[in-house]
Amino acid sequence: MHLAKITNLLLFAFTFATPLFIQAQAQAQIQQEHPNLIMTKAGVEKLRQNLGKVPLFDKSLQSVKQQVDAEIALGIDTPIPKDFSGGYTHQRHKLNFQVAQKAGELYQILQDDKYAKYIRDMLFQYEAMYQDLPVHPQTRSYARGKLFWQCLNDSNWLVYMSQAYDAIYDTLSVEERAKLENNLFRPFADFISIGNPQFYNRIHNHSTWGNAAVGMIALVMNDEELLQRALYGIEDDGLELDLKDNDGGFIKVAGQKAGFLANLEEPFSPDGYFTEGPYYQRYAMYPFLIFGLAAHHVKPELQVFEHKDNVLLKAVDALLNLTDADGKFFPLNDGQKGMSYYSPELVTAVDIAYHYGSQDPKLLSIVEKQALVLLNESGLSAAIGVRDGKTQPFAKKSINLSDGPDGKQGGVAILRYGNEDLSLVFKYAAQGLSHGHYDKLSYSLYNKGDEVLQDYGLARFVNIEQKGGGNYLSENKTWAKQTIAHNTLTQNETSHFNGEYETASQYHSDLYLYDDSNKDLQVVSATESNAYPGTAMHRTMAMIKPKNFEKPFVLDILKVSSQTKHQYDLPFYFMGQVMKMNFTYDSPSSLSPLGKDQGYQHLYVEGKGKPSDNTTQFSWLGNGTFYTLTTATDSNDELLLTRLGANDPEFNLRRDAALMIRRKNAGDTVFASVVEPHGSYNLVSELSVNSNSSIKELQVVHDDANYTAIAIKDVKGTTSLFVLANKANSTTQQHKLKINGKYYQWTGAYHFTDS
Amino acid sequence: MHLAKITNLLLFAFTFATPLFIQAQAQAQIQQEHPNLIMTKAGVEKLRQNLGKVPLFDKSLQSVKQQVDAEIALGIDTPIPKDFSGGYTHQRHKLNFQVAQKAGELYQILQDDKYAKYIRDMLFQYEAMYQDLPVHPQTRSYARGKLFWQCLNDSNWLVYMSQAYDAIYDTLSVEERAKLENNLFRPFADFISIGNPQFYNRIHNHSTWGNAAVGMIALVMNDEELLQRALYGIEDDGLELDLKDNDGGFIKVAGQKAGFLANLEEPFSPDGYFTEGPYYQRYAMYPFLIFGLAAHHVKPELQVFEHKDNVLLKAVDALLNLTDADGKFFPLNDGQKGMSYYSPELVTAVDIAYHYGSQDPKLLSIVEKQALVLLNESGLSAAIGVRDGKTQPFAKKSINLSDGPDGKQGGVAILRYGNEDLSLVFKYAAQGLSHGHYDKLSYSLYNKGDEVLQDYGLARFVNIEQKGGGNYLSENKTWAKQTIAHNTLTQNETSHFNGEYETASQYHSDLYLYDDSNKDLQVVSATESNAYPGTAMHRTMAMIKPKNFEKPFVLDILKVSSQTKHQYDLPFYFMGQVMKMNFTYDSPSSLSPLGKDQGYQHLYVEGKGKPSDNTTQFSWLGNGTFYTLTTATDSNDELLLTRLGANDPEFNLRRDAALMIRRKNAGDTVFASVVEPHGSYNLVSELSVNSNSSIKELQVVHDDANYTAIAIKDVKGTTSLFVLANKANSTTQQHKLKINGKYYQWTGAYHFTDS
Incomplete structure (x- = not known):
């Protein structure tokens, strides 16, 4: 049934039903004192x-x-x-x-x-x-x-x-x-x-x-x-x-519960991750917490804050962890970039979580940054904490947040190095309801508050009337949600699940392993087998600080298995000014779109080349730091330099660039890459430091069903090796593998050696 | 004679001449105490x-x-x-x-x-x-x-x-x-x-x-x-x-003097403006001041600081005035954006100017921002000033700086409103030696430290080896220096002086009037008659805060006079996200360059339209502020939406956008526009305020050889009028003019009424 039709029908029904409900006010009321909702009589006394x-x-x-x-x-x-x-x-x-x-x-x-x-x-x-x-x-x-x-x-x-x-x-x-x-x-x-x-x-x-x-x-x-x-x-x-609904989201699925408690149950994972993503979690936190607090005051027996093992208070912590070093939310799924923990909703969330939670002194450092508290008991409590010098830094660590009501529908992992010098956001979650994007196993990368490899976010200018009334723009669907708009694999120029919400909503990726126990070698790995029926993807991301490198880098291994041949496209949406590359390419004299639909119609091709070497390198400068992508390429690969903006007559899209690896006619394959920050450039001193990659060569030295191994040779000749057991994620299992004539032995799913 | 040839010849000559000069050290030396150059014995004592x-x-x-x-x-x-x-x-x-x-x-x-x-x-x-x-x-x-x-x-x-x-x-x-x-x-x-x-x-x-x-x-x-x-x-x-030289600059012209004193004499105007522009002024200030200081210590009788009425110390003040609200230099001519008064050269300049000048307490506010002083007497003096609380704010005002050794070769005017809320940089200067751009009567506009309408700056990544060895890129000549890269008029797709340095170096624009006496109505006006022989340009820029407007706007009147017909292109290099416009345009399915050379080969056309109305409006959002360009257009005008980046195989250029007004087959004409900041948008509150222009209509209501008048009607129906006497810049002359049946009378070269 068409939606507009049923809406009208419902409205019609409602018009006649109204008087009945209005009369319902006749029921007896027990006298309560006021205010009793967010403020209380006793609380107000304290404020005064x-x-x-x-x-x-x-x-x-x-x-x-x-x-x-x-x-x-x-x-x-x-x-x-x-x-x-x-x-x-x-x-x-x-x-x-x-x-x-x-x-x-x-x-x-x-x-x-x-x-x-x-x-x-x-x-x-x-x-x-x-x-x-x-x-x-x-x-x-x-x-x-x-x-x-x-x-x-x-x-x-x-x-x-x-x-x-x-x-x-x-x-x-x-x-x-x-x-x-x-x-x-x-x-x-x-x-x-x-x-x-x-x-x-x-x-x-x-x-x-x-x-x-x-x-x-x-x-x-x-x-x-x-x-x-x-x-x-x-x-x-x-x-x-x-x-x-008009965002394409389901209104009702079989067996669906409703009401506040069901909404509290369903979208939050036990870790407090909200399945739509942080932008909407921020938006939803306000009614959750405000009604939770009102219920806490008026109907404490409902135990809303305690529901699902304190999930509401956990959610505040999860949300704070889903920010970059500047406090901006990672724009997973539909999210407008720039939204941050400085928003009024987060002032509410942090104050309430501080006061009604365990008075975590780390929350006070966020309160200090917000420089604003609620005008109620929780705000007073936070302000007193700050006044009394209780503040401790909210040092964000690596974290793995499960998705799904029971925490079994994949998740989002954030690997962090140092003081958020490098933050990797790896998404292996469920679809995320109607605000979800078709981007299984995608990731984005941050250097402090700067995007290194970006997630595009949404295509919308929230509340700006001139741009489609401030609502979602058509490009949100034609571009922002499509797989090719993300740093993940697109097969045959078709989005994951063919961009079909009904299908996508039935599946989620699965965690293979997560280990942040060694800060210099953190690993997350996940699999996805439903996005393209017949094709399995297994992506492993490691944040590694080898002894011989100035800064940590990210190793990205995407193993694709399929019995049939496909075209695979893997883009890297780098942020910054192109510095150099070690391949040649043709520059077209006029720009044409890369494809016809599924997001490809929005990409111009600014350059098209072939690898000159088995190791392809591409460098850029982003906000004072140099970055190099080093990736193992095949001589048949195509290297595309793309620019967003085709078929965008209303200028709704940003003119952002990407390097895309296109591998044609491939079945089983591995995309192995390192994203390496290095050196610096300062516009005032005009000093350029360490502007070249420290990597000489990157090779897939072993790949079969059981093991994949990547060798990284630095410019001084030292070779590091990363081996992953593809089918045994136990931390205790022992492995032995011969690579290039040499035996490697280790315990657990992965092994790294840099000497 | 070819340069490499003469260089070799000179080197050859030098090789044989060397022994002679080395022997020159044999001359008698009078004993001096050391250090005596920048530090002195007495000064060091004081430091200790x-x-x-x-x-x-x-x-x-x-x-x-x-x-x-x-x-x-x-x-x-x-x-x-x-x-x-x-x-x-x-x-x-x-x-x-x-x-x-x-x-x-x-x-x-x-x-x-x-x-x-x-x-x-x-x-x-x-x-x-x-x-x-x-x-x-x-x-x-x-x-x-x-x-x-x-x-x-x-x-x-x-x-x-x-x-x-x-x-x-x-x-x-x-x-x-x-x-x-x-x-x-x-x-x-x-x-x-x-x-x-x-x-x-x-x-x-x-x-x-x-x-x-x-x-x-x-x-x-x-x-x-x-x-x-x-x-x-x-x-x-x-x-x-x-x-x-290899930048295309002259090495020797007839009658040329040489040496430090001649270099101090020639490039500085009496106001302390350095003809190459602020980026190079910053670079040159260091040797000027350091040798000036050394001479002050060792050869005080040379009076280097006092030379040309204290021009070296005046130059420091001029240079500080050539910055935006963040202290970044306006990138006039060749200038790398981002260079600022935080650079070491400016630490030197400000400390020396403070100590050896009049101990201006306003300079101490720059010292405080720099948070660093020189390790010599002048640094100590500045640091003591800061310690003793002598600091006063360096409040930048509107300023008109003459160019040329005698101050008679045009200049640069900066109109400012409020606390640098709006800063207009209007260039009507001489060529600026080999680092000059072909952009007579061009301007750029700033909102605090944000560019509203940009000057592109240079095409170079200073000291970044990967980009052409860190040297000037070929795009500096093919794009950055060309007229079309600037917010000024290009005739017949040809740069000013046909881009010929020899010709350009002979001429300069002329000031018509400058008046910043009323902060709500500041005007600068200048003429250029040599850039295109046979075509005279007269551009008048007014920063006006009418009673009925929220913020001040810039009125831009460019009167062009020619007895023959030409194609005129006037671009506006806006910085930000396109919001809306009141004209329709075609969006090409693939992008092609706008022209073949003189910079046009680097511009793609993203949209091509015609005015829908005599008043054309175009809005954008830049870093939290809305802007609208309102301009009087003719039904035959073409409106081009351009994007930089064509014929740029090495990705040396930024992908910046412009709106360009193209008027074909025109002789005498007036381009009259208002650039109007309004409202705000905040990514955290997501609140959009006053996002629409307050202007309903802009019309050239009178134009002849003697007078040009612009009427601006706001959305509430109030009409403002600006009249300029085109040939009488006296402040005392009385004028009377009938416009649309109504007589206007005033004294001085211009008249504005907003009621």
């Missing part, structure tokens, strides 16, 4: 007592006060909804709920009636308009909201406004509350839930927001029916199984 | 007395000590010269003279013999190798050195080594000094001067280094003959008039 005593808290209070006072001076505007996310009406309604939530905090802390009045006036303006408000005029969403173009944003509104309402609850008369609850909050909660089950009843960050919104207002209003709906979803949602 | 008392000086001392100690531990290496600027032998010899100079300072301050020994050993290694050393094996330079591929770098060596020698002079025996002077220093000085008059006897930064090198060693050795040669050049250099 500490005013002027905790610098970071005071500074945060002043900053919020300044912003809210400026908004109050501007006056309240609740325009008729009209725009997409970049437009005025969207921005205004968004700012309204954000400012109202903050005004609520200020009212509680400063006891200045102007803040209560501001919220009350705003709420009654919404109350006056809401009942007659049609669904939003923009039709793109599978679940259109009323204030916003999608229910997701309406849910944001309710999550924040619930807090504002809670803050001024005691200042309102019984009649005023009844008016707000009957005309605004209950119909609002019903609309985003029963009115839009295709939005509300999923396992998806959208639903998390919806569930939290309904749950938050339920807790303020003490409405048990809404609370049950928040926690467990809508029992009979009437949704069919073949529906998809 | 202040040790431990001046934090920034102590820190600088520690930092230098650490570096020198590490080098001493490594041991001395003086390899046989072999490489270009990026290679090992080049880098090693360069490091040698830098470290030796520093070791000299340490020896004087710390009185530790190991530093004297290090210098002595190094000097004797050079002494042992120098006499038999052939000219450098790399043949690219018009003046090959011995230690380095060009005499320029040999001169650098001598400027630094003279200081090292001076520092340990008293530790050497008379015999040791005689050996060094006879076998190393005098032959060295002779080789770079009499041996290479084509290098030494020019008006050029090369010669400045050569002159300073000879002068420095002359002052240490108390050699009057060499000193005269340094100050006044070689009297009879035997050079012909038609010679050029």
Whole structure:
């Protein structure tokens, strides 16, 4: 059934059903004290007592006060909804709920009636308009909201406004509350839930927001029916199984649970990794933690924070670990680059995790960087920790995060060297729901906060009206999600799972081994056998600091096995200025696209060559560091220098470059490469240091079903050897292998020797 | 005569002449005390007395000590010269003279013999190798050195080594000094001067280094003959008039003076602007100031600092004003982007200008940013100023710097708004010697340290061996110097002066008016009548903050007059992500170069369209700020979206974009545009603010020989008007003009009204 059709049908059904739900407010309410949601009476007392005593808290209070006072001076505007996310009406309604939530905090802390009045006036303006408000005029969403173009944003509104309402609850008369609850909050909660089950009843960050919104207002209003709906979803949602949303994600699969607790159960792995990736984890953390905290206060018996072995608090730690040295999230799957732990959601997450977790002093170093705390008990607690000098550095280490509800659907490994001097992000995860990319066994590489080999991220300019209304651009699908947009293997110019979400969602890669016990020799290895039926991929990434090298390098072994012949393309999306290469190539006088679809239509070919040697080298300079890719090539390989930007009439894509190894007519093969940072260049001293690779030769010296061995010879003649047992990942098994006439013996799945 | 031929001839002549000059050392020497060059006995005493008392000086001392100690531990290496600027032998010899100079300072301050020994050993290694050393094996330079591929770098060596020698002079025996002077220093000085008059006897930064090198060693050795040669050049250099160097610069023109004082006279304008541009001014400042200081100490009667009304000290101020908000030099002419006032040359310049100038407390704010001072009296003085809290901010204002020895060869104007929120760099200068670009009346625009409309800079990777040996790349000539690479007018796809240096060097643009008296309405205007014979250009740039605008904008009026018809191309090299435009264009399926030569061969056409309206608008997002170009277009104009990178097989060029207005078959015409910064976008808050232009319409409402008027209508309907009197730049003349039936009256060359 077509989505727009079912949406209309649901809306139709809802229109008639509405009066019934509104009447549900008649049920008995037990008197509660307010605020009780995020702030509590006792907590507020503590905040007031500490005013002027905790610098970071005071500074945060002043900053919020300044912003809210400026908004109050501007006056309240609740325009008729009209725009997409970049437009005025969207921005205004968004700012309204954000400012109202903050005004609520200020009212509680400063006891200045102007803040209560501001919220009350705003709420009654919404109350006056809401009942007659049609669904939003923009039709793109599978679940259109009323204030916003999608229910997701309406849910944001309710999550924040619930807090504002809670803050001024005691200042309102019984009649005023009844008016707000009957005309605004209950119909609002019903609309985003029963009115839009295709939005509300999923396992998806959208639903998390919806569930939290309904749950938050339920807790303020003490409405048990809404609370049950928040926690467990809508029992009979009437949704069919073949529906998809406008991002292409499934709305319902067989046996699917719903509601907040199911959303907490499903997308988080036991390690706290969120299957959509860090960008969306950041977005989803807010409703998870805020509703978790509200439940902690009002319904402690639900034990939301303790759910699934404290997964919510673990998730904060996982999320912080999914950042580069500057705190920017790795853009796995759909992720806008630049988003970081400086975002308001992470201020919330870190403060709450500090206070309600184990008061981990390492979190305080993030708090110090954020230089802002929440205006509630957790923020005060963090600010006191900072004031009292408890801060310890949050030194990120290598980490392996499992994916899947049970932690058995692959994962993401991050190998780090030193003080994040080199960070490798290796993805062997599940599809990641509708925001997933088709990039099994792909990786990206960072030098501190600089990308060395990039993950493209998403093709979208979030909230920028001029670029497709701030929504996903068509290039997200035609480029960003495609396999060729990533540093992994594309077979026969076709994306993994043929780019089919239904298929991709059934599979995940599998961990072969992970070992970060020796900082100078860290290894992660994973396999993928479903992306291309009949073709098995086994990729092993090692971060190695050999004695004879200035800096660590990354060894990348991609073993491909197939009984039939294919064309394999392996790109390296290097970031920086091309320095030199040891192969020759033709430069076309005009640029044409490399292919017709699956992302290839967006790539120009700026150069096409052949290896001049069995060891191909390619160097670039990125932000003051030289890098060399050294890779074992076959004389029949093609070397393509590509540039993004073909078939991009609206300039939605960046003009980024790659070196691509194309191996034609190959069945079983190994791509073995080293990515090596070396030396430096400084634009002020103009001094170029160690600008040449230390590697002379890289060879696959052994490859069969059981073992693959790579020899790396440096410029001074020393040869290192890395051997992997392809089929025995036990750490205790003993191996013996003869390579070039010499016997090697070792214990465990891999062996490295650099002398 | 061919250059290589004359160079060989000169070398031949020199080989026979050498013994004569070596014997010149026999002349009588009056005893001098040492050190007396940059350090003095009294100065060193003062440094020692202040040790431990001046934090920034102590820190600088520690930092230098650490570096020198590490080098001493490594041991001395003086390899046989072999490489270009990026290679090992080049880098090693360069490091040698830098470290030796520093070791000299340490020896004087710390009185530790190991530093004297290090210098002595190094000097004797050079002494042992120098006499038999052939000219450098790399043949690219018009003046090959011995230690380095060009005499320029040999001169650098001598400027630094003279200081090292001076520092340990008293530790050497008379015999040791005689050996060094006879076998190393005098032959060295002779080789770079009499041996290479084509290098030494020019008006050029090369010669400045050569002159300073000879002068420095002359002052240490108390050699009057060499000193005269340094100050006044070689009297009879035997050079012909038609010679050029390998950058295409003239070696000798008729009536040319030579020597240090002539080089101080010619390239600096009375305002302290150096005609080659800030990047080379930075480079040249070091020998100018260091030899100036040495002369100040040893030959105060020469009054080098006082020469030409203190031009050397003025030049430091001019240079600091030629930077963006981050301290990076504007890349006028050949300039590598990223070079800044953090460079060692500027540490030298600022410390010396502070101490030997008027102790301007504003210079101390630059000293604080540099966080490093010289290990001599001027460094101590600056560090004491900082310690004593004398620092005042160096608030850069709008400034107009004249070009030419007498200040009558055009100039460079910088209009600034606020705290460098917007900085316009308008170039109406002379050619700028061999490093000049063919870009009359071009401009670049900055928002703090971010480029809004860029000047490309040079096509070179200084000292990076992999990229053409670190030297100028052929693309510097085929692209970077060409007119089309700049934000100015190209006629008939031909560069200004047809790209001919000989012609270009004869002319300069002329100032029409400059007025920065009202910060909300600053205007600079200049004319150019020689770049295209028969075509006159008059460009007026105004930085205006109208009442009804959030931020200031730049109004750009380029009036072109020609009795014949031409094709005019006016590009805007915007920096950032395309947002939207109000015209339609075709996107080619494959990219081809726009033209055949004069830079056009390097531009791909990504889009080709026609104006949809008389007011064309084009918006982009650059580093968090939105910008819109609004320009008056004709329905016959072509709008080209270009991308750099065609015919660039070695990836020497950046893939930068431009919007180009092409007006065909035009004689007299006006290009009138506004570049308008507005709003903001933040990647962490994902909030997009004021992303649309405030301008609705821009029209040329009047244009004749006497007056040009531009009307700017904002989105709320208010119209502003800017009128320029094209032929009367008097500030007192009264004007009256009827535009669209309304009379306007004003006094002075321009008039603006925004109500």
